[in-house]
Amino acid sequence: MSNLKDSNDNDESRSGGIQVIARASAVMRALGRNPQGLSLAAIAQDVGLARSTVQRIVAALETEQMVEAMRPGNGFRLGPALAQLIHQTHTDIISIARKSLETLCDHLQESVTLSCISGKHTVVIDRVIAERELRVVFPMGQSLPMYATADGKALLSTLTDEQVREWLGDRLDPLTDATHDIESLLVELAQIRANGFALDHQEHTVGISACAILIPTFMGPHAVAVVAPTSRFQIRSFEFKQALKECKESIAKLAGGN
Known part of the structure; x- marks a missing residue:
């Protein structure tokens, strides 16, 4: 029973990790299509996710410099780490x-x-x-x-x-x-x-x-x-x-x- 539970937990963890990567990739592709930058709301609409979810993903990507904030109020664009x-x-x-x-x-x-x-x-x-x-x-x-x-x-x-x-x-x-x-x-x-x-x-x-x-x-x-x-x-x-x-x-x- 314990082995089965551990296996299920591993599968769920792996599935969750794949989902996070897929969502982060979708956000970066949306920004790639819009080099002028997008607001959080515009990104959320483009990728079909809740704004709060997009905000968490963008914050994580920003920490890694994969995206960067533009001037205050002008949204986000792809960051220098990607280049x-x-x-x-x-x-x-x-x-x-x-x-x-x-x-x-x-x-x-x-x-x-x-x-x-x-x-x-x-x-x-x-x-x-x-x-x-x-x-x-x-x-x-x-x-x-x-x-x-x-x-x-x-x-x-x-x-x-x-x-x-x-x-x-x-x-x-x-x-x-x-x-x-x-x-x-x-x-x-x-x-x-x-x-x-x-x-x-x-x-x-x-x-x-x-x-x-x-x-x-x-x-x-x-x-x-x-x-x-x-x-x-x-x-x-x-x-x-x-x-x-x-x-x-x-x-x-x-x-x-x-």
Whole structure:
């Protein structure tokens, strides 16, 4: 009888632990989908849990720096510890690509990023910020919608159209007036597969545009993007593409991709 009771207690403890992990993961995914931050009430609505439960989970995650509070009253967002974990996971690729990213940034005087697929989102795992007055500072470690960013679309181009529909569904939430719907996205993905470049013309953020190129590596596909104010991007897009090609060749020689 005692052994049976101990077994039941262990099963219940294991089940409770799994539930806590699942709920914490759901909270972090909700914040990943909303890099601008969410209030406790908004998180609770997104994940379908009581606000008091979400508050306890967020407090525990905040202690571990997996989430962080924004300005008072502005809710919570993913914290620095998550970006650090992602960085450590991809440290070999980051160390290989870092010099090429710095060279690209110095040459163009624009911010550049290195991204990969995480789940069904794009995550920036490294960046070099341009040293100029008007520049773009991209978030590290936050999940971004693949359909509305240049690096995300470059990574999506590695999938078939059927896989893209399965991942994204038939309706894409518009972030700006320029955001694609699923049909126009599939048309552009075919163009990216043909010419190797993905563009973001203010599809994620008004006033910001980007150009990205796919980088095959021994750890799977990555993407390098040049991100700039749209006013400069419009007159330098050809220059960006040429510089990205050189950056790809530099990284590919060391990263073992085909």
